[in-house]
Amino acid sequence: MKHSQYELYRNTETSIFEFKSNGPNGEIKKVIIFSPTQSKEIYNLAFGDLIYNAVNKKYAIDDSIITNNGDRNMILATVAKSVYIFTEKYPEKIVFFKGSTLGRTRLYRRAISINLEELSETFIIFGAIKNEFGNVISAPFQVNGDFFGFIIKRKEL
Template identity: 85%
Template structure:
């Protein structure tokens, strides 16, 4: 993505990334985590603010916070950058993601749509839909699709 990006810090397995959002509300630590799912080919992308949970006395990822730090596009480009890095290390793995709200899922669909030409050079992109039985199926991504989530797969060379 052609937007500016924040500098990413990652663990040795390239499954946890951290960066700082900088804006009018200060410096906010953001975290991206790639978690294995029941399907060994698919990893879930979790993204949010790193906050301290006073009750459990540990840091957690909170994907419900709206920080309004004025850097949405830079944050989305940084998250996309982590997907490039993760799938470069694990080219056979697919990445599933969705918003924590319907509005965030629509935001992700718009970001994919706006950057589809560039993203399609490296990835095959699918939309996830639920059928009448609640099962999730993947279909080719369409900019106007009504999706539950998205799956990205790196193209084979």
């Protein structure tokens, strides 16, 4: 990616990544999780701030927080780096992701569009749309497409 990236820490399965966003609002721990879906070849990418839920006494990802730490592009580049690492270890896996809001999904589409040439060297990229039955299906990625989410598959060498 064209932007600097944060240092990523990952678990041994390369399915959970952590990094720290640094900016005017301090140091904020971010987490990226690749989790299997009902279809064993498709993994969902979840991303957000790591927060502690005192009621449940558990940590959780909050994907709705807007931290405004002034490092959006660096964060997006870091998330993209995790996809490179995950699919390098699991090239047969397909990654699905979407924003927690329509605005974030559009942000992801813009980030993919800006970096499409570079990303397309390694990945096949699709937009996810819902058909008339409400099922999510893939469609060719278009820079101005109206997508529900995104589907990425590492190209075979």
